[in-house]
Amino acid sequence: MKLLLKQKEFSVLAIILIITVILSFVSPVFLTVQNWLDIIEGNTVIGILAIGMTLIIITSDIDVSVAALTTAVTVSIGYLFQFLPDNWSSVVLIFLIAPLIGMLLGAFNGLLVSRIKIPAIVVTLGTLNIFSGLVLYITNGNYINSTNFPDSFLAFSNIEMAGIPILIYLFALVAFGTWFILKYTLIGRSVLAIGGNAQSSVRVGINFEKVKMFVFSYMGFLGGIAAIAQTSYTSAIDPNGLAGMELTVIAAVVLGGANIHGGRGSIPGTLLGVLLLAIMQNGMILARIDVFWQNVVTGAIIVIAVSYDEINHRRNQEKLSNIDVKEAS
Amino acid sequence: MSEYILEMEHISKTFPGVKALDNVELKVQKGEVHALIGENGAGKSTLIKVLAGIHGADEGGKYLFEGEKADIQEPMDATLKGMSIIYQDLSLFPNLSVAENIYIGRDSKKKPWTKINWKSMKKLANKALAELDMDIDLNKKVELLSIAQQQMIEIARALAFDSKLIVMDEPTSSLSSGEVEKLYNVIDKLKERGISVIFISHKLKELFRVSDRFTVLRDGQYVGTYDVNEIDEQGLIKKMVGREVVYETNKEKAETGEKLFEISSFSKEGNFKDIDLTLHRGEILAITGLVGSGRTELAQSIFGITKNVQGEMWLKGEELKISSSEDAVKKGIAYVPEARQTQGLVLEQSVINNMTLPIIDTLRNKLKLIDRNVEKNLTDQYIKSLDVRPAIPELTADKLSGGNQQKVVIGKWLSAQPKLLIIDEPTNGIDIGAKTEIHKLLRRMVNEGIGVIMISSELPEVLSVSDRILVMSRGRIAGEMNTVDADQEEIMKLALDNEGIESGNDTKTPNGTHHQEV
Numbered sequence: 001m002k003l004l005l006k007q008k009e010f011s012v013l014a015i016i017l018i019i020t021v022i023l024s025f026v027s028p029v030f031l032t033v034q035n036w037l038d039i040i041e042g043n044t045v046i047g048i049l050a051i052g053m054t055l056i057i058i059t060s061d062i063d064v065s066v067a068a069l070t071t072a073v074t075v076s077i078g079y080l081f082q083f084l085p086d087n088w089s090s091v092v093l094i095f096l097i098a099p100l101i102g103m104l105l106g107a108f109n110g111l112l113v114s115r116i117k118i119p120a121i122v123v124t125l126g127t128l129n130i131f132s133g134l135v136l137y138i139t140n141g142n143y144i145n146s147t148n149f150p151d152s153f154l155a156f157s158n159i160e161m162a163g164i165p166i167l168i169y170l171f172a173l174v175a176f177g178t179w180f181i182l183k184y185t186l187i188g189r190s191v192l193a194i195g196g197n198a199q200s201s202v203r204v205g206i207n208f209e210k211v212k213m214f215v216f217s218y219m220g221f222l223g224g225i226a227a228i229a230q231t232s233y234t235s236a237i238d239p240n241g242l243a244g245m246e247l248t249v250i251a252a253v254v255l256g257g258a259n260i261h262g263g264r265g266s267i268p269g270t271l272l273g274v275l276l277l278a279i280m281q282n283g284m285i286l287a288r289i290d291v292f293w294q295n296v297v298t299g300a301i302i303v304i305a306v307s308y309d310e311i312n313h314r315r316n317q318e319k320l321s322n323i324d325v326k327e328a329s
Numbered sequence: 330m331s332e333y334i335l336e337m338e339h340i341s342k343t344f345p346g347v348k349a350l351d352n353v354e355l356k357v358q359k360g361e362v363h364a365l366i367g368e369n370g371a372g373k374s375t376l377i378k379v380l381a382g383i384h385g386a387d388e389g390g391k392y393l394f395e396g397e398k399a400d401i402q403e404p405m406d407a408t409l410k411g412m413s414i415i416y417q418d419l420s421l422f423p424n425l426s427v428a429e430n431i432y433i434g435r436d437s438k439k440k441p442w443t444k445i446n447w448k449s450m451k452k453l454a455n456k457a458l459a460e461l462d463m464d465i466d467l468n469k470k471v472e473l474l475s476i477a478q479q480q481m482i483e484i485a486r487a488l489a490f491d492s493k494l495i496v497m498d499e500p501t502s503s504l505s506s507g508e509v510e511k512l513y514n515v516i517d518k519l520k521e522r523g524i525s526v527i528f529i530s531h532k533l534k535e536l537f538r539v540s541d542r543f544t545v546l547r548d549g550q551y552v553g554t555y556d557v558n559e560i561d562e563q564g565l566i567k568k569m570v571g572r573e574v575v576y577e578t579n580k581e582k583a584e585t586g587e588k589l590f591e592i593s594s595f596s597k598e599g600n601f602k603d604i605d606l607t608l609h610r611g612e613i614l615a616i617t618g619l620v621g622s623g624r625t626e627l628a629q630s631i632f633g634i635t636k637n638v639q640g641e642m643w644l645k646g647e648e649l650k651i652s653s654s655e656d657a658v659k660k661g662i663a664y665v666p667e668a669r670q671t672q673g674l675v676l677e678q679s680v681i682n683n684m685t686l687p688i689i690d691t692l693r694n695k696l697k698l699i700d701r702n703v704e705k706n707l708t709d710q711y712i713k714s715l716d717v718r719p720a721i722p723e724l725t726a727d728k729l730s731g732g733n734q735q736k737v738v739i740g741k742w743l744s745a746q747p748k749l750l751i752i753d754e755p756t757n758g759i760d761i762g763a764k765t766e767i768h769k770l771l772r773r774m775v776n777e778g779i780g781v782i783m784i785s786s787e788l789p790e791v792l793s794v795s796d797r798i799l800v801m802s803r804g805r806i807a808g809e810m811n812t813v814d815a816d817q818e819e820i821m822k823l824a825l826d827n828e829g830i831e832s833g834n835d836t837k838t839p840n841g842t843h844h845q846e847v
Contacts, residue, residue, distance in 0.1 A: 186441055
């Protein structure tokens, strides 16, 4: 129990519970199944991206190009839709092609980070601008609406199983798959190891470059899946629709207990982080709190969470550097 | 079949400008505990890094493991062959579980998507821990364990790899005495199983407790290998420091004036305790000791980098309250850190910008802008007086040699006209000619009335430059002497753990003797 209390996931869960209780008094709508399904479905894109971001942050890097990358894939999807037949093979094809495009874009980030060894923040700031610049050039900043979308894709978007929208299943699948990779595969172990202690990981034979390459490519891969989710959710493609979302994604991961210094972070934690941001936003809308205040509150929670983490981190470092001073005799 | 598990002969390693190892030999028998000893910088770590495949040795050496040529390209090759190295800073992953830490590395040559079998992983970890009589929850994260337990996890990892040779680099430096005894028992157990251990430590007493043989290195050279029965502590110390004298010991007793700087009962938990120190006008005080004895921490506390220090300080009879390095500079204290490239200089900036950094506030003209002319003149003056070469003020600092960089750092602090200069390892990594120049410079500064405290682990430097020597050991002052009366062996004895020495025959300096006012 003491161990459980110490886990950061627990404190996030506690905050979620408290907010839930408060909001359920503020608005009778809040604590309904339908509202929660809406919240989760509406945050599928952020959630999928946050899962990919978790791996990157575990290796003590960051990717600020995720929103631009995802948008680039949605635009590609929009153009592909013009050529795809109106049957179920289109859906299958999109699920093959979109993640592949995303993965290639992510691999480009990975290559610059791991081979040329440019800090990830610089690389992804650069690619953010490249991706979004190209997107605006190609689309002229215009919407692509659903008139060209295959009916099969629109039908796919509306599927519900046991009353739960298909996107939530997709989200769950991504979460489970990534959790499995982290816990049960060698590459997942290597991701954790590099974040935990980069020098030691080289001593035990882990290929640093390959792992960096993997986390950025995997981020791109999930960006592709998030692009499908976004297209499906909005039934349109908005070249500016995701602008700035990378910050929400990173915030969710950090709230979920991942440490910017690397090593710490988990899929359940990130899911809680996403959920926390989502219900706060939902709750404040229900409570009719001004949009500006929503940002202030969200920002404040992030700053507090990260400060708490940073102070803890430094305290641990200090303990490690102590010398065994001889006692007087 | 040879009786040796490891045979390294004629091993040399040259780094740009430095010969770190020169024709070194290390032969370890099967099932023995072999101690590798030498002063700071003697080449122990470099030798281990060559053994581990982190550094490749120069051509021409012989390196056999189990009688066969050891072809080691990367650290994992050594591990897979049966050599495990337990570094002082440990190679553990704080965020992973005990079981994962023991198992990690086994699959490193397999495909990235290989599935991890938690069951067999736990089984293996359990077996290794059982062999060490350890009872630790396999699911516990390593960051929650004590240092002693973490060390055992490393040993368990070595056992899980079926290692035949385990290298332990300063394994006892952060253990309590009870934990140390447990470690010895484990080492005895390893020995019974025919596993060889290379043990690196500065604590002579414990070396005599665990080791069968000693190999001594000095200044990157092989001194010899000795059986535990044929040598005693005194003998080992002699071997460690018995170098030909490169510098003359400073035989002149300095004309010391009144007290310039004084600290009393300085303590910082986990760093050092009850430090008293006095510096007189016109004298260079050397503080020496092993790395990790608290020397640098002491200097950083005087300079206000380390905070929450207990004790009192006086400079020129005035009590000092320093809570930040900014305070320290204002009161006339300058500190030249050991890592001059990362902490002392802005490498990408010009010599001018570096030199005037501490006094930039005073160089402003009426418009509160920096007066470039004054700045340039001042820099020219220092370049001339310190003989910085090449004498180009606009050159960026990274283009200068180590010795000239150090001169710029010193010049930078001279421009602030300090009353006290603390300089940490002033000639680390500097060639011999430039060393002498820096030493002369320090003497000149003292003659001009600046107090100098020099921290150095190079004994010849300490002896030739200073007037008085303080030896630190494990966060305390272990002894003090006038340089005229000092010799290397005596200093070494104090710097090494003096508990170890006390039990020997020679107890000239009883344990716990504190520095007394001269």
